Amino acid sequence: MAAIDKDASKAPSAFAQLDLIEATAKRGETLRRAKEVQPPAGDARLYDMLVELRRDIQQLKDEERSLAQSPDERMMHGLLNELRRDIESLKREQVQDQFSSSPNERHLRTLLLELRQDIDALNKIGDGSRNSPSAGGRYSPQPSGVGNALNLGIPLGILGGIAAAFALLLTTGLIRIDAGTATHAPAAPTAPAVVAPATPQVAPQAIHPPVVATPDQLLQTANVLLGRGEIEFARQVLTNATTQGSAVAALILARTYDPVRLSQMYNPSGIAPNIERAQTLYxxxxxxxxxxxxxxLDELRSAKQPK
Incomplete structure (x- = not known):
């Protein structure tokens, strides 16, 4: 009973984050429709995938509420599998345009690959969180679903990954929400002979800046990827954190290119070092x-000097 109460206390936090993600997606979709501009074919596919992702999020929230009364987790695993299939489909489409895509599209592909890794991690945790028999032969309920993922501290996590994906859409211009564009509506001309009663003017609704993944969150995700041996994916995540000014991310990224550190710390197979890139990051x-x-850096410079 105590485990159920503890899981229930964590659920509002997970619901609040899902609501934030869904509201961001709805806002971006509304603004895009208001522009009445037909997006390119690649962006249209991307929007379709994100709309499906938002629909799956709503189903995931409904399933999480139903799990409070029922221990059955099969439907939740089904929803997570649908999310993973959506990301895999989007990944295949993006890989086809790998050499012709813009920098914004490459950053978006990187973030969606992070999301795929986090969904895989959540699936593994869901498989391991099934009830185990107690000494009396009965099953004791365990925390499961989104609340369990948050309790176990998945770095960035499915929630942060989806939020970062939508945030990247906002920051790369695929969806624009500019706080400076909120203006008052022009006042209607008043007839000189008619005195109308004064009506209170309503200030335009403030538009909050999008929630983006912080360097610390990106570092957590990169560490998980490095622990799994996903060096290439980790490099992309660390590059994003480095561009945001994280010196720690630059150091870890330099290690993945440094031939000595790469072999000592990560023991990769088929991952090529780059000494010039490592020196720049150092x-x-x-x-x-x-x-x-x-x-x-001193060691690398000394090695280059003629003896």
Missing amino acids: EIAAGSGNAEAIAR
């Missing part, structure tokens, strides 16, 4: 005073 990290970056 310089970024050293600029913030990182001792490891400074020491390794």
